[in-house]
Amino acid sequence: MMRYLKADLWRLSKRIPRIITIILINIILAVVIIKGSQGDSWNSVFFMDKLLKGFSMVIMGYGIVEFISVFSDDFRAKTMQVAIGAGTKRRHVILTKWTDCMVLLAGDMLFTCIVGLLTGAMTGVHVNGEQIMDLVINFLGNLIQSGGYYSLVMILVFHMQSVMIPLLVYMFLSIGLLNSVISSLFYIDAIQKFHLESFTLTNAGQSFISRLIVGSLDFKSLIVMLVYIAIGYVVSSLLFKKKELEF
Template sequence: MNQYIHADMKRIHSYPLHWFWLIAVYAIIGGIAFYQGSHGTAESYLETANMVAGSLCILLGIIIFISVFAADMRTRTMQAAIGSGVSRREVIYAKDTEGMILILVYYGIAGLILTLAPMLFHLQIAIDAIWMTTLKSMLETMVYFDISMILICATLRTNYAEILYILFAFQIVDGLLSLGLGYLTSNFSFPDLTGFLFSSLAASFFKDPALNILSLAGIVLYLIIPVEIAQSVFKKKELEF
């Protein structure tokens, strides 16, 4: 599995287009950070930085998701790996690990840009707030990544999964679920389940981590369950070699 991950990471970083979009996003983030740092106040910078950090699942997450899966689906690299002895379970774990590595590294770089820029302009800001928002975006992206991976395992296509990820990233799915659950609660006396949505659990946990351990447990389940579902779906999927 380690060799498969290494080969995949090498493949991802061999594409010039991947680097083009990555550099473009960092240039945008850097431009916003330096402009706000040189023209704004500490309060306005922090507000803007948190907004940018909260949008990373759109700015960087889409690049990561497409990079991990798109080429594999076109070239059937996953099938080739399975044919060479890598188990289906290992393939799914490898993809999940690749996504996690790229999210940690790419979001970490974005976080550094957002926290270093105000230092150059001697702005006194709460850097930990930016890192908390960045961490929240990391978790959001990983959850959306894992849920969308289920669709890839079911269809062996990336287009539907990419659409699903984008809908998650722009909070469209979450908004529809909140609206639907709220309607059921207000009109049919249905139990209020909006607190079990990932967005609600994440908001609760990051508001006060020490007092919301149960919310953390819910977040962990959101990270584990989709991967296990993807494993189950992929195990039953008939592959074309």
């Protein structure tokens, strides 16, 4: 599995459009921060507010970019088949693809943290340790939440052997559209009494971040997110296990 992961990350490092998109997103973020710094009241609080808002926006963009990068070329070239033919177990293929997405997303987010903080420093802002910790918490919370989105969408990816519909579902998940639809169901009397609000992936992610920022670990939300990741992996593995793969 590690060989497949290493090979995939190596080939993704050669994908120029992906790199250009990531750089462009960060240039836009830097420009937004610099423009925001032109008012008199610019300080580290305003800066962090802008950075964190921008951060959650760009993560959606990164999620989509990396999803396409990891899967679209692979399905076109059918290299997954070669990996299986060369002895990679199918469940390891799923795990590798999920890890691909997570490693790339984490790398992109780290890059944005660095770009954001450097841009802030250029505008004369000095962030303190507490603010850095807020950024780290957002980083972790969003990463785990995105891991859940990826894992759920992989059920469709490996079952359908295509990218388009799973990509749409990923977008609906990451912009919170599916969460809004599901949350609206919780207002139905018959369902309301079960208090399921905290069990959606998006709500669990938000709760995990907001509680951690005030210093308490929301263990339940963390477990909910990890359960979503596990469910996605198990269901994908079961569906992919006997899937006929075409050359």
